[in-house]
Amino acid sequence: MKKIVVIGAVAGGATVASQIRFYEKEAKIVIFDQDETMSYAACGMPYVIGGEIKEADDLLATTPEEFKEIRNIDVHLKHRVTNINRQQKVVEVLNLETQQTFEESYDLLILSPGGTPIVPKTTGLESTTMFTLRNFSDMKRINHYITTKKPKSCVIVGAGFIGLEMAENLVQLGLTVSIVEKSHQVMNILDIDIAEVIEKELQDHGVTIYKNNFISNVSNRNIDLDLGEKLEADFILMCIGVAPSTDLAVNAELTIGKTRGIVTNEYLQTNDPSIYAIGDAAENIDFITGDAKRVPLAWPAHRQAYIVAKHISGEKIPFKGLLGTSICKVFSLSVASTGLNEQTLIVNQIDYTSVSQKSLSNAGYYPDHSKIFLKIHYDPSSRKVLGAQVVGGKGVDKRIDVLATAIYAGLTVDDLQALELAYAPPYSAPKDPINMVGYRAK
Known part of the structure; x- marks a missing residue:
């Protein structure tokens, strides 16, 4: 029976433990986290403070008791892992309430320690x-x-x-x-x-x-x-911002990379194949350039958790890299990006051409519409999309998701004109702003 120890109980840690249980019914899974809560929606915290979300506890997805009852996973909060002994395959744990220290053995160890505010x-x-x-x-x-x-x-x-x-x-x-x-x-x-x-x-x-x-x-x-x-x-x-929490990894002589994150391979293993790293502290690669990249957002942590769970259960699904797709609400505007921005393209000396498009989110005669601005960078030779940004009112999210999918699929900027996207006056136009980018690209 495999024994799996997870350090960290938020997005990456709680998710990887849950997904491992889905595939590995008999494995013993233990989670340690130094905080007093687990599996909370960190992205929602500003909106609790602002009163948009009325109850703080609405951000809590589960409790240690529920995790034990539903998934048979042991979660120890207010427990800090202070050392990793790779040779003996044990971690040293400090109970922050009693100040007692004990050791926990593992067959596989998953690091999801997150980051520390700068x-x-x-x-x-x-x-x-x-x-x-x-x-x-x-x-x-x-x-x-x-x-x-x-x-x-x-x-x-x-x-x-x-x-x-x-x-x-x-x-x-x-x-x-x-x-x-x-x-x-x-x-x-x-x-x-x-x-x-x-x-x-x-x-x-x-x-x-x-x-x-x-x-x-x-x-x-x-x-x-x-x-x-x-x-x-x-x-x-x-x-x-946050600095990746890598003290444990450094002391265990795990490789730290250019982004100051823990270097991982395509299956999220560190230089010790018995130890995986996911989430904010893990260094992966850029999907387009292959360079070292670390994206401290929720989607990468959840995707990495799935890949680790699959790998532990015997199925090798490689992590192909990060686009850094993201979106943010700023008063009446939404702003989103994916892939490479202009500065990154210049620094990496990547040849590119840009096309911009100002459009309405949907039919102008429909009462609920807004302005949106799209900017797309693409390779002038291969015509493949390299990066995109969208800002405006409604409809920013659906456009950036289409563009992220286009990059992942290797589509060209010309392919955008051919995408058959959903249209009705409340949602778009017969030629969606995405289509218009394809028509306008030179």
Whole structure:
């Protein structure tokens, strides 16, 4: 009987354990996680804080008790794995409530440790109220603070997914919000012209953006920026990003890659074939270039979990790489991307041509329609689609999904005109914006 130990009980860990049980009815499966909750929908946390989702517990998919009863999987929360002994195939575990340490043996080990919020060293940061938003406990702390202290203002550091989602939700709560971003644009995964649309949307809703900037000094409510601006805020929310949690892997001499993630092969095995790595801490490859890539989002973690479960059960399904397909809501706009952006194409010296299309989401005579803007990069020789971005109101999600499918299938930009896409006035036009991109490509 196989004994499988999983480190981490959120998207990757809980999913891989559940899927292994589907294929391996007799295996003994044990999960350890240092947090107090498991299998929660982290992507929903900003919307709980903003009140869009009324009950925080709605984000909880299951409990250790349910996992044991339904799937016969043992889940130990508030347990931190402190060491991996690869030779003896045991992990050392610290019970955070009792402070007792014990060892757990394994035949196979799956690492899904996630990441740790990045908080830059800043003079005086300890003098103010500061939060990160990485787990369920962070969300509860922020919610409690907002409910009890009634803050009026916030400075968000970082203009990625979480930073922009939190900006929207805090504005909706009535707070004055500023964003400080070290780079020259919001959302670095976007081309600059797409990012500018998002910046205008933020500004139109009262969010002040300080680009090419960072916090140099903090004194209680007073915040100094590198370029000389002086801000005031009741609290700071750090949304710079997460560093992959690789301490266990490093100490176990597992290979760490260019993205600072744990290097894995096409079946998500590390350099130790008995140890797999999935989720935010795992380094994979880019679907298009084959270069090292790490995408800390939910879809990769779930896909990787499936591949690991299949591999353990004896079926080899290779992971073909990451496109980084993503979408974000920013007030009235949605913005989505897949594949390579312009900056990545330039840095990698990949020859490309771009085509843009401004359209309506659906028939203009139908009362519910919105503007959308599509931008597609493609190889001028092979004509294959290399990357795409879409921004606008309704219908952004369906267009980016078609484009991600086109890249995965190896379609050319010319093939887009031939796609037979669903049409009715509430949903599209006889020639969908995707079709129009194909017609317009030179």
